[in-house]
Amino acid sequence: MRELLRHLFLPRETNNYRARVLHHKILLLFTIFFFSAGVLMSIVRTNFPSVLGTFSNISDQQLLDITNSDRQTAGLPPLDLNGDLTQAAVNKANDMFSKDYWAHVSPTGETPWVFIKDAGYNYVYAGENLARGYTTPQSVVAAWMASPEHRANMLSPHYKDVGFAVETGKLNGEDTVLVVEMFGSTNFATENVATKQIQQPAQVAVASSSPTTVQGTNGSSSGTLADQKTNSAPSSNLASGLPANQKTLVNGLTFSSASARVIISLFIFVLIMDMIIIERKKIVRFVGHNLDHVIFFSILFIAILILGGGAIL
Amino acid sequence: MVEKFKKHIGYYIVLFLIFGLGLLVTLMASPNSKLQIFTISLTIILYVLWGIFHHFINHELTNKIMIEYILIGSLGLSILFFIMEGGGL
Numbered sequence: 072m073r074e075l076l077r078h079l080f081l082p083r084e085t086n087n088y089r090a091r092v093l094h095h096k097i098l099l100l101f102t103i104f105f106f107s108a109g110v111l112m113s114i115v116r117t118n119f120p121s122v123l124g125t126f127s128n129i130s131d132q133q134l135l136d137i138t139n140s141d142r143q144t145a146g147l148p149p150l151d152l153n154g155d156l157t158q159a160a161v162n163k164a165n166d167m168f169s170k171d172y173w174a175h176v177s178p179t180g181e182t183p184w185v186f187i188k189d190a191g192y193n194y195v196y197a198g199e200n201l202a203r204g205y206t207t208p209q210s211v212v213a214a215w216m217a218s219p220e221h222r223a224n225m226l227s228p229h230y231k232d233v234g235f236a237v238e239t240g241k242l243n244g245e246d247t248v249l250v251v252e253m254f255g256s257t258n259f260a261t262e263n264v265a266t267k268q269i270q271q272p273a274q275v276a277v278a279s280s281s282p283t284t285v286q287g288t289n290g291s292s293s294g295t296l297a298d299q300k301t302n303s304a305p306s307s308n309l310a311s312g313l314p315a316n317q318k319t320l321v322n323g324l325t326f327s328s329a330s331a332r333v334i335i336s337l338f339i340f341v342l343i344m345d346m347i348i349i350e351r352k353k354i355v356r357f358v359g360h361n362l363d364h365v366i367f368f369s370i371l372f373i374a375i376l377i378l379g380g381g382a383i384l
Numbered sequence: 385m386v387e388k389f390k391k392h393i394g395y396y397i398v399l400f401l402i403f404g405l406g407l408l409v410t411l412m413a414s415p416n417s418k419l420q421i422f423t424i425s426l427t428i429i430l431y432v433l434w435g436i437f438h439h440f441i442n443h444e445l446t447n448k449i450m451i452e453y454i455l456i457g458s459l460g461l462s463i464l465f466f467i468m469e470g471g472g473l
Contacts, residue, residue: 095448098455105462109469116469123470173415203415245417245473327470331463338459357444359435359452362389363399367431370403371460374410374424375467382415 082345088354090341101334112323122320124239125246131157131235133208134252138225138233141216145226153255156234159183159190160251163199167249168240175199175384187253196229198254203247205381206325211250214383221383230254246323331375339368395438402430417473424464432457 082088091097115123131152139149163186166177176182183199200221205211215221224230236251346361389396406427413419435453439445467473 095451095455098452098459102455102458102462105459105466109462109466112466112470125471243416243418246471247415324467324471324473327467331467334463357446357448359439359449359456360388363431363435363438364456366399366403367428367456367460370407370427371424371463373407374420374427375463377407377410377414378417378420378424378467378473380414 080341080344082348082354088349088352088356089358090345092338092341093345093358105331112327116323123323123326124321125248125324126239126322127206127237127248127250129205129208129211129237129248129250131237134212134235134237134250135233137208137212138252141212142226147226147228148231150230150233150254153192153232153234155190155192156187156232156253156255157236158234159186159192160234160236160253161238162186162190163253164236164238164240164249164251167251168238168242171242173201173203173242173382173384175201183253187255192232192255193257194255195258196227196254196256198224198227198230200224200252200254201384202250202252203242203382203384205248205250206322210381214381215252218383224252224254227254229256231256231258328375328378332372335368335372335375339365339372342368392438392442395434395441399431399434402427402434406430417468421464421468421473425461428457428460428464431460 077083078085079091082090086094092101112123135150135152142149163183166181166186167173170177170179172178184194184197187194187197200215202211202214205214212225215225232255234253234255236249238249238251240247240249242249342361342365346365349356406423409423410420410427413423432453435456436445436450439449439453
């Protein structure tokens, strides 16, 4: 067994002083294997969604706990989980999937405030944070906290309530986990009501990144909000056909990405060992530069880490 | 290894430019995974061409070396395809 491993991964006489896995035939086999595995995973993903799919380990309660923990650290009172805001967040997430967009304002012009109002929450202040592609609540909140605009929303003293939606579906043709966080307050903040100016949250630029604070009068929304009701029917194109957040047996992206990184690491190791041993033994070979391949695989490793990573809005 | 690197420093600067740009565009393309995959694929193809060109310029290019770069590039593309299909990207 040990001899076989040496034969496969280290340059020696038995493999003509080139690790066996670096021989052309084996490289070709790996290539065919990964192409075949990709096709197989695609088939499984389509035909057996309960086996392979996309899911997250994010729950509303976890998001609330982490958010409140950050607020308490900042000396702010905790937010209460609000049913209406949660419904607004769910409707917004489903609207994003059904109309296939990734933005604060829908292609048909619905702002977040429309969803909040339609859910029955008569806000004075309201805000929205969006995230996609994250698989843990810590990573979502950390990403929001790292962004000044989203952080301002999370640590705003104006908000009293919050609602979350974590939905899985297809966006721009790819399976993704969407997290919508809706903030709100039905009362004016007591400390500086007199000095507050009305802001226009319904504009795209404002809604997309600023703290998106709304101030109306007596619970009514500012005049720029559309009055029409949005019909936010549940999404019909959820990727796996499973209810949101229901776990499949294997998370496709996590599995494929982790497997790929293991194989790439193996090749980096083998190439470095090959380089060191051959250089020590002063053996002359006519092969490509191992150093080139080591750099290539290292960059590929980083690119895979970036690929399919989370994004916030 | 260090000597080889110093000897070919010009080529490696070009390689790092290719990879640096590739990673930068991949980062900027987020969350558009399709554009990211396209960028990474293009970077892989450029790497293969760079490798072949590098050996050709230095009069070291043989069929075996050319096939090696093509196979390494193909392996990278197949891994990318595996992630794309497996992850539903």
